[in-house]
Amino acid sequence: MVAHYDENLLSDMLPVYYTRLFPQNIFCRWLACGNSPQPLSNRELSFTLADDVYIRYLSISNQKEFQALLQKKCPYKLDIGAVYNNKPSISRHDAVVLARELVFDIDLTDYDEVRTCCQEAKVCDKCWKFMVIACEIIHTSLKDDFGFQNILWVFSGRRGIHCWVSDFEARTLDSPGRGAIADYLCLIIGGDNQNKKVHLGVDNLHSSIRRSIGIIDKYFDEVMLDQEFIGTPERLQKLLKMIPDETLRDIVENNLTKMPQSSLERWKSFVNIYDTYLRENGNAIRKIKYLLEEIKIQYCYPRLDVNVTKGFNHLLKSPFSIHPKTGKVSVVFKPNNARNMKLDEIPTIYTLLDDSSPDNVQHQNNMRSAVKIFQEVVFSLEKAEAMRRRNDANTTLEF
Amino acid sequence: MDLKIKRKSTRTAHSSNLLENYPHDLQMYKVPPIENIRLHEFETLALERLTLLRCLATATTLKGLRIYSNEWREFVLNELRSQGLKYYANLCDISGFGTSEADLQARRKDHIGHFILRLAYCRTEELRRWFVARELELFKLRFMTMKSEAVVEFFKINKLCYTNISEEEKNEIIGCLRESTMHQKVDSLKFYKVKFYEVLDLVKSRKVYIQGGYAYIPDKDFISVLSAQYRIHLKQSLVVACHHLGEIEQDERLVGLLKGLHQSYSGDDYSDTKVVVPIETLDSLSVKSFPLCMRQLHEQLRLSHHLKHGGRLQYGLFLKGIGVTLEDSLRFWRDEFTKIMDLDKFEKQYAYNIRYNYGKEGSKKNYSPFNCLKIINNNVGPGDCHGCPYRHCDPSNLKNRLKGYGIEHQALHDIVDMAKRGHFQIACSKYFDAAHNTELGLGINHPNQYFEESQKILKGENKVEIKKETKQTTIKKEQSKQMEDIDFDEISEWNE
Numbered sequence: 001m002v003a004h005y006d007e008n009l010l011s012d013m014l015p016v017y018y019t020r021l022f023p024q025n026i027f028c029r030w031l032a033c034g035n036s037p038q039p040l041s042n043r044e045l046s047f048t049l050a051d052d053v054y055i056r057y058l059s060i061s062n063q064k065e066f067q068a069l070l071q072k073k074c075p076y077k078l079d080i081g082a083v084y085n086n087k088p089s090i091s092r093h094d095a096v097v098l099a100r101e102l103v104f105d106i107d108l109t110d111y112d113e114v115r116t117c118c119q120e121a122k123v124c125d126k127c128w129k130f131m132v133i134a135c136e137i138i139h140t141s142l143k144d145d146f147g148f149q150n151i152l153w154v155f156s157g158r159r160g161i162h163c164w165v166s167d168f169e170a171r172t173l174d175s176p177g178r179g180a181i182a183d184y185l186c187l188i189i190g191g192d193n194q195n196k197k198v199h200l201g202v203d204n205l206h207s208s209i210r211r212s213i214g215i216i217d218k219y220f221d222e223v224m225l226d227q228e229f230i231g232t233p234e235r236l237q238k239l240l241k242m243i244p245d246e247t248l249r250d251i252v253e254n255n256l257t258k259m260p261q262s263s264l265e266r267w268k269s270f271v272n273i274y275d276t277y278l279r280e281n282g283n284a285i286r287k288i289k290y291l292l293e294e295i296k297i298q299y300c301y302p303r304l305d306v307n308v309t310k311g312f313n314h315l316l317k318s319p320f321s322i323h324p325k326t327g328k329v330s331v332v333f334k335p336n337n338a339r340n341m342k343l344d345e346i347p348t349i350y351t352l353l354d355d356s357s358p359d360n361v362q363h364q365n366n367m368r369s370a371v372k373i374f375q376e377v378v379f380s381l382e383k384a385e386a387m388r389r390r391n392d393a394n395t396t397l398e399f
Numbered sequence: 400m401d402l403k404i405k406r407k408s409t410r411t412a413h414s415s416n417l418l419e420n421y422p423h424d425l426q427m428y429k430v431p432p433i434e435n436i437r438l439h440e441f442e443t444l445a446l447e448r449l450t451l452l453r454c455l456a457t458a459t460t461l462k463g464l465r466i467y468s469n470e471w472r473e474f475v476l477n478e479l480r481s482q483g484l485k486y487y488a489n490l491c492d493i494s495g496f497g498t499s500e501a502d503l504q505a506r507r508k509d510h511i512g513h514f515i516l517r518l519a520y521c522r523t524e525e526l527r528r529w530f531v532a533r534e535l536e537l538f539k540l541r542f543m544t545m546k547s548e549a550v551v552e553f554f555k556i557n558k559l560c561y562t563n564i565s566e567e568e569k570n571e572i573i574g575c576l577r578e579s580t581m582h583q584k585v586d587s588l589k590f591y592k593v594k595f596y597e598v599l600d601l602v603k604s605r606k607v608y609i610q611g612g613y614a615y616i617p618d619k620d621f622i623s624v625l626s627a628q629y630r631i632h633l634k635q636s637l638v639v640a641c642h643h644l645g646e647i648e649q650d651e652r653l654v655g656l657l658k659g660l661h662q663s664y665s666g667d668d669y670s671d672t673k674v675v676v677p678i679e680t681l682d683s684l685s686v687k688s689f690p691l692c693m694r695q696l697h698e699q700l701r702l703s704h705h706l707k708h709g710g711r712l713q714y715g716l717f718l719k720g721i722g723v724t725l726e727d728s729l730r731f732w733r734d735e736f737t738k739i740m741d742l743d744k745f746e747k748q749y750a751y752n753i754r755y756n757y758g759k760e761g762s763k764k765n766y767s768p769f770n771c772l773k774i775i776n777n778n779v780g781p782g783d784c785h786g787c788p789y790r791h792c793d794p795s796n797l798k799n800r801l802k803g804y805g806i807e808h809q810a811l812h813d814i815v816d817m818a819k820r821g822h823f824q825i826a827c828s829k830y831f832d833a834a835h836n837t838e839l840g841l842g843i844n845h846p847n848q849y850f851e852e853s854q855k856i857l858k859g860e861n862k863v864e865i866k867k868e869t870k871q872t873t874i875k876k877e878q879s880k881q882m883e884d885i886d887f888d889e890i891s892e893w894n895e
């Protein structure tokens with residue numbers, strides 16, 4: 001595939017992209033739905049322009065205005081904010097946030113302490129698997145535990161994924177409510193000064209944690225092979241630091257250093273050593289009852305940026321916008337298909353607009369199916385909204 | 400609120416009236432008192448309520464007792480008794496619905512005291528938060544100790560009706576209930592279904608089974624539902640009270656009293672400092688006078704020339720609080736950040752935030768530096784090194800760091816031990832003493848307070864209580880009194 005993208009081309013390409021490929025109509029419907037009872041024009045949009053100029057508090061009332069605004073400003077970055085009690089451009093000081101999708105932001109840079117294939121802005125299909133796991137775990141919890149239905153998953157354009165929950169209950173949830181959901185989902189806690197970031201205690205495991213571990217288990221061996229979490233002496237040290245019981249730690253160190261470097265083999269014997277140790281030392285259980293689960297979680301469980309979820313007016317990159325650095329489209333995807341996504345199959349503005357590019361056809365197809373998925377989500381959201389309004393009307397009539 | 404203050408009482412409420420108004424020890428304080436009350440009693444009740452609330456705060460922050468634990472409760476009750484507040488001790492011990500005159504009088508005082516403090520604590524966001532937090536603790540404490548008949552009665556009086564789920568429904572999910580409910584003998588409990596957002600505290604800590612948006616709670620957990628409602632009610636009432644302050648404060652006697660009350664608690668929020676601290680001194684100050692949380696951030700910044708958002712906020716506001724000016728602050732961060740990025744990027748991405756901290760951008764609010772509670776409860780994620788080291792460092796990391804800072808063995812052990820047991824601020828106080836060679840046992844609740852206390856000692860404003868009274872130091876200590884600006888580094892050298 002062609003690898004030279006020229007950022008300078010963007011200012012020529014973006015207007016074409018916005019007009020021809022960006023699903024403006026569905027996009028406006030998606031935002032409008034999420035806005036009820038307030039009109040679309042109360043939703044904040046923000047643009048980042050070519051020269052890094054940042055404009056906040058923009059808004060649109062319909063698709064026509066949107067198209068006009070896109071053509072006029074040609075934003076390199078397009079972000080979506082909250083719905084206010086007024087048009088966001090007026091009366092800034094007494095603006096009140098009335099609604100906002102419940103959002104989640106997962107970024108691979110937060111996996112730097114565990115992933116071994118890439119660091120920082122780099123991503124590859126190996127570390128994409130972390131996103132696959134994250135998506136499945138969070139999606140399942142949002143649906144099964146919280147009962148949410150209208151959930152949109154979006155590739156962030158470079159190294160992560162975003163999730164937008166548009167159910168009425170989610171959109172109008174207050175910040176303590178958002179905080180509680182974020183905390184409920186967040187199992188990895190601690191900064192650079194904590195080696196062990198997961199503590200499950202000794203009580204029963206909460207049903208949701210047990211379920212998440214079930215999901216991780218489906219991928220665990222594969223990820224272990226990809227990442228070789230404990231294949232080198234330094235990486236092994238990291239594992240050892242997660243073992244709070246000193247005796248066990250020594251035994252593990254002695255045994256694993258002698259082994260061949262395959263992480264999967266090493267992990268298997270670690271599990272055996274752990275089981276034997278626990279059988280022989282009943283009272284060690286207080287500290288290490290869920291050690292295996294804790295380590296698996298630390299390796300594979302989603303690492304949420306909780307501040308994004310907790311905050312009401314955090315601006316988040318719009319679906320189908322272009323990432324200015326990679327040229328990639330922030331495509332919408334189906335959570336159960338995340339696994340089959342390959343990073344270089346994600347359409348870029350360059351390949352989409354260049355007929356001669358070898359990826360052109362495939363990327364066109366992928367773009368079309370992403371738009372289709374977006375449509376499906378918006379249709380079902382519109383249906384749910386209509387139903388909610390009908391119910392509301394009925395209950396008011398009864399009184 | 401319609402509280403009339405008279406110099407002399409014109410009537411006393413009759414018991415029959417009292418019984419009607421106060422049927423239960425536990426109240427939701429929905430209706431304000433309407434009786435006339437004498438200024439003297441007003442003042443007494445206010446102070447007594449304040450003592451009660453402070454006592455709760457002391458138990459948690461200063462004594463480091465685990466909230467709602469038996470020891471915590473014991474401490475609170477004993478403290479109340481020893482302060483002569485037997486009626487509060489009784490109300491908190493076993494809440495019930497007795498009808499004796501003593502019961503009724505206690506409830507009346509409880510009621511009035513609560514409403515007076517609303518007036519004193521509605522003024523600022525910070526005060527409100529403190530008040531709501533304490534009142535909620537009180538409410539929970541009292542709910543927890545209630546016998547089950549009293550609970551039933553309480554629900555009846557407050558017209559709270561909920562129906563439990565059927566046996567069938569329960570049997571379908573019994574496995575999950577056993578796993579996810581934090582109570583013994585789950586099988587014999589009745590379960591109720593409420594929306595998940597009614598029990599956010601349980602959701603947050605994963606102590607409840609939720610499915611399809613509903614939380615399944617046994618009756619014991621109703622305290623979560625109630626306190627959530629109570630919290631909302633209280634918050635709204637405080638806003639309302641704030642709007643009516645003007646009317647109440649036409650009585651001058653009250654103005655002084657109410658303002659005095661909260662001053663006696665709130666202390667400084669360090670959002671306005673008079674001193675100016677030049678940034679050139681930060682390296683040495685960080686060694687001498689910074690609490691661990693800030694020293695860590697300072698060192699990290701110098702080392703990696705970068706801090707993530709949480710760190711910039713925590714450290715930036717602290718610096719503002721000790722007296723670093725906006726211009727200096729910009730220069731300070733710029734000098735570090737531009738070692739790894741170009742100036743343009745810094746100006747675009749970071750300068751805004753620094754000006755924001757100083758109230759020059761966005762909502763233009765003058766932000767106060769974070770206190771310990773906030774820092775301790777902050778989110779600290781991968782790549783972060785803010786937060787409170789006593790809470791957010793592994794014991795082994797903490798140990799190494801303290802060792803590196805030259806804390807001697809015994810003190811080091813004590814500090815790490817306190818931190819391990821969850822008494823972060825006490826650990827911090829011990830570190831203060833070890834670093835300054837004192838035995839003050841300060842209650843640390845704000846990093847800027849730590850800094851100021853430290854500066855006082857170093858500048859000789861406080862009498863320095865040197866720990867080990869060796870002969871050598873006594874002599875030196877006398878000298879030190881004469882010195883204007885005593886330098887801490889020197890003191891520690893004298894001790895060696």
Ligand code: SF4
Nearest residue numbers: 690692771787827846
């Ligand atoms: S207790 Fe407070 S001052 Fe001390 S380190 Fe922790 S946050 Fe900082």
Ligand SMILES: [Zn+2]
Nearest residue numbers: 117118124127
């Ligand atoms: Zn990778």
